[in-house]
Amino acid sequence: MAAVASILNSLKNGDELPMNVVNYMYENGGFLLFLNFPEGSEFGIDYKSWKTGEKFKGLKMIPPGVHFVYCSIRGMPRIGFFHTFKSGDILVKKWDRQKEDFCDEVVTEDDIKEKRNQLKSLDSNLAPYPYENYRSWYALTDFVTPTTVERVQPLKGRITAQAELVSLETKVMENKELRIEGAGSNRVDRDHPVRTRFVDQNGLPIMQIREGYEIRFQDIPQLRADMARIGIEHSDRLNSLLRQFGEDWKQLLAELQIAFVCFLIGQVFEGFEQWKRLIHLLCCCPNSLGARSEMFLAFVRVLFFQLKECPSDFFVDIVSRDNFLTTTLSMFFANVRDSAHAPENLKRKSAQFKAYLTRQFKWDFECND
Structure with missing residues (x-):
């Protein structure tokens, strides 16, 4: 074989x-x-x-x-x-x-x-x-395993580009034990004579994906308020996420890959959103470049093949719309270049990847901010 x-x-x-x-x-x-x-x-x-x-x-x-x-x-x-x-x-x-x-x-x-x-x-x-x-x-x-699929695949067993949506009010009525922080009460009694409707700031019903149809991506630790003074150093969040994967960084990259496939081939926008969140986190951890250099070398390779394999008319226009990729990768390339702990092979691969993207897509990574 x-x-x-x-x-x-x-x-x-x-x-x-x-x-x-x-x-x-x-x-x-x-x-x-x-x-x-x-x-x-x-x-x-x-x-x-x-x-x-x-x-x-x-x-x-x-x-x-x-x-x-x-x-x-x-x-x-x-x-x-x-x-x-x-x-x-x-x-x-x-x-x-x-x-x-x-x-x-x-x-x-x-x-x-x-x-x-x-x-x-x-x-x-x-x-x-x-x-x-x-x-x-x-x-x-290449990092996606049966374990990745079992963990991420929706409980209903299908991934759809047309989300099965249900209003939050209906969801609460279907599951009276559900508690949504800050959403208010759905109970009608003497203290609550009018049922609270779950609407957004524009008065539109709050919609969520129906239970069982969600792609079960891993929750990424949120940015804490005290992290503002740290700037772009998010290694604490990365370490917390890796603990959710049992310290298996290959499963983190597997999630990056499966999120990309869900978007590129499944045409599911939530895959794109998870892909963006993971890239942003991995690009903002300069203090981890030395200790986790093997993971970051693999990250560069994964991202290279993703951008190499995707059709430009379908994908590059989308990521160029808000320029998130060039902005985020600018931070990554600068972090690797200036790191005293990143090994030489990571610096070399990072520089090669940057040159490839500049040549292939005409992206400018020389940011001053």
């Missing part, structure tokens, strides 16, 4: 899969049966999507590991899910035309055996995994 993985990672666009690898992946890859999906709709996995034909019933030869499957009909927002495919795994989903949503097909062990016996007859209805894009996908998700 190690030799096969090496071949898969070395593939470039346009490369054909060697026949021995094709045979190996057919026997050892995963299968996704996606039944009853409408013809002419968008269906995708990882970094590739297609318009489906009338015979489409799923995918074959999916490499073991974490993948993101998504779909959209009639131009509607994408809905998708992360799944960790094991060797020989058969996952069955069924499209519900009435609800315009997918659901898990209830299958027993006997059903799986039967479907495995049917794979040969279904072969012409199953699209092969797009190996020409596997290298890009791996570069975007």
Whole structure:
């Protein structure tokens, strides 16, 4: 398997899969049966999507590991899910035309055996995994593990670009034990003759994502009032966040990667917001550059591939709108350059990354503030 993985990672666009690898992946890859999906709709996995034909019933030869499957009909927002495919795994989903949503097909062990016996007859209805894009996908998700997926994936099992929203008032009525700090009381009694409605400063209902549909990103420690005098040094917040990850910095970077995928491919704006929050935090910890240099070296690499792989017309215009990335990275590059503790390899990689971004996107990192 190690030799096969090496071949898969070395593939470039346009490369054909060697026949021995094709045979190996057919026997050892995963299968996704996606039944009853409408013809002419968008269906995708990882970094590739297609318009489906009338015979489409799923995918074959999916490499073991974490993948993101998504779909959209009639131009509607994408809905998708992360799944960790094991060797020989058969996952069955069924499209519900009435609800315009997918659901898990209830299958027993006997059903799986039967479907495995049917794979040969279904072969012409199953699209092969797009190996020409596997290298890009791996570069975007190499820190993401099954643990990351289990922790982050919504409890309802789907990630949607069209959030399932409910008013805060409805949410409180559905869960009377819910307490929202500063939101007021929802109880009607002698002391509260008029029910308090949950509205914002413009008088509009406060909306929240319906329970079970939230992407369960890690909460980032808030900036304390006494941190104002520290300026851009937020290592205390970083250390607190890392403790939530069990001191595993690779899981922090995995969250950075999965948030980016949720935005870039899932088209979920909350992924973009979490991605921004994590980048800002990591760029503002000059006192940690020495002690956590391995993490910051990996951070530079993760960000390099994210900006390298994303289509400029979809992403760069968005991040350029408020210029957060150039401003935040300016602080990071200056912190690394001026640090007495950052190792030379981090300084070199940081300078190379800065030169690449300046050349590729014409961004100016020479800020005086």
